[in-house]
Amino acid sequence: xxxxxxxxxxxxxxxxxxxxxxxxxxxxxxANPLEILLDHAHCExxxxxxxxxxxxxxxxxxxxxxVLSPLARExxxxxxxxxxxxxxxxxxxxxxxxxxYAGILVKNIRKDEPLRMLDSFLVxxxxxxxxxxxxxxxxxxxxxxxxxxxxxxxxxxxxxHFGIYWKLADERFERNTINLxxxxxxxxxxxxxxxxxxxxxxxx
Amino acid sequence: xxxxxxxxxxxxxxxxxxxxxxxxxxxxxxANPLEILLDHAHCExxxxxxxxxxxxxxxxxxxxxxVLSPLARExxxxxxxxxxxxxxxxxxxxxxxxxxYAGILVKNIRKDEPLRMLDSFLVxxxxxxxxxxxxxxxxxxxxxxxxxxxxxxxxxxxxxHFGIYWKLADERFERNTINLxxxxxxxxxxxxxxxxxxxxxxxx
Numbered sequence: 001x002x003x004x005x006x007x008x009x010x011x012x013x014x015x016x017x018x019x020x021x022x023x024x025x026x027x028x029x030x031a032n033p034l035e036i037l038l039d040h041a042h043c044e045x046x047x048x049x050x051x052x053x054x055x056x057x058x059x060x061x062x063x064x065x066x067v068l069s070p071l072a073r074e075x076x077x078x079x080x081x082x083x084x085x086x087x088x089x090x091x092x093x094x095x096x097x098x099x100x101y102a103g104i105l106v107k108n109i110r111k112d113e114p115l116r117m118l119d120s121f122l123v124x125x126x127x128x129x130x131x132x133x134x135x136x137x138x139x140x141x142x143x144x145x146x147x148x149x150x151x152x153x154x155x156x157x158x159x160x161h162f163g164i165y166w167k168l169a170d171e172r173f174e175r176n177t178i179n180l181x182x183x184x185x186x187x188x189x190x191x192x193x194x195x196x197x198x199x200x201x202x203x204x
Numbered sequence: 205x206x207x208x209x210x211x212x213x214x215x216x217x218x219x220x221x222x223x224x225x226x227x228x229x230x231x232x233x234x235a236n237p238l239e240i241l242l243d244h245a246h247c248e249x250x251x252x253x254x255x256x257x258x259x260x261x262x263x264x265x266x267x268x269x270x271v272l273s274p275l276a277r278e279x280x281x282x283x284x285x286x287x288x289x290x291x292x293x294x295x296x297x298x299x300x301x302x303x304x305y306a307g308i309l310v311k312n313i314r315k316d317e318p319l320r321m322l323d324s325f326l327v328x329x330x331x332x333x334x335x336x337x338x339x340x341x342x343x344x345x346x347x348x349x350x351x352x353x354x355x356x357x358x359x360x361x362x363x364x365h366f367g368i369y370w371k372l373a374d375e376r377f378e379r380n381t382i383n384l385x386x387x388x389x390x391x392x393x394x395x396x397x398x399x400x401x402x403x404x405x406x407x408x
Contacts, residue, residue: 060298073277094264
């Protein structure tokens with residue numbers, strides 16, 4: 001698949017999100033910019049961790065490390081960029097209680113291969129798609145110019161990430177199998193966000 | 205500590221290796237260039253994993269992620285570079301049985317904090333120091349110009365990595381405590397290599 005085609009698939013992948021983020025989340029996020037920024041730093045760090053974990057688990061899978069290693073590097077680059085803004089604003093990197101979101105999705109990854117691999121790609125892709133949707137909202141609604149520009153900037157490369165996970169699935173599984181499972185997992189994903197987490201998070 | 209000082213510390217850190225690599229290892233490595241290259245790819249991947257693991261474990265430790273994230277990115281960049289040479293030579297990334305080396309070192313990391321942190325930095329640093337020593341040998345002795353140049357190139361940045369781990373320790377622990385423990389762990393490290401592993405590995 002060439003790059004342009006991968007981008008088109010990526011675009012349609014965003015449309016896989018069943019429920020759009022509502023205004024309550026936007027209001028909570030905009031009212032707590034530094035907490036969201038801190039949580040976003042953790043998201044970038046964790047996204048790098050997911051890519052590396054898949055590289056470790058499927059170490060002999062042809063063509064996997066070739067795309068996940070640069071993806072992990074890019075996530076770390078974003079992490080460092082967010083961290084430097086946090087530091088400049090006197091906010092330290094500290095632990096944040098995670099919302100149940102990622103845990104719910106991970107629990108839905110089936111245990112047996114190759115289903116585990118397919119689900120892992122789709123869950124990682126769905127999280128990237130949701131991050132992308134919410135970063136776009138932050139870039140539009142944030143009154144803080146530095147943060148608005150940051151999210152707009154990060155978006156550009158994040159847009160490729162769910163395309164990468166989609167492509168990893170598409171190269172290894174039947175399109176029909178992928179679509180059916182994606183629909184199920186997208187339902188889990190949207191349901192995980194129905195009851196908004198009480199603290200401001202990227203995936204609350 | 206400024207960069208130049210960190211480099212000096214880094215240089216002296218190489219001298220912490222108690223036993224130098226002997227000719228038997230060099231001969232085995234030079235006779236099996238692709239297997240060593242493949243193992244080296246795994247080493248770079250694992251080194252990125254170690255940095256990320258420390259970032260996850262000590263997420264609130266000030267100044268840690270700031271240096272380990274770029275280090276992880278650099279290891280991944282090296283991994284990709286080695287992987288592309290492997291691919292170009294028709295060798296796939298596949299699992300290799302690991303020699304006992306890293307496992308022996310990790311077993312010597314004490315369980316209680318802050319000792320665990322100190323030992324983790326020193327063990328990571330010692331592995332970097334040994335990799336550096338052996339990559340230098342490969343760059344000198346390899347008759348394959350592409351590989352010789354590769355190792356010589358990677359060396360330049362690897363030289364900074366044990367300096368980074370040293371500095372992480374030096375900023376948080378008494379110099380005397382570090383030196384005493386480093387001496388003990390360096391003994392473990394050299395002893396782990398006394399009986400050469402039967403297969404060609406970076407740390408056999």
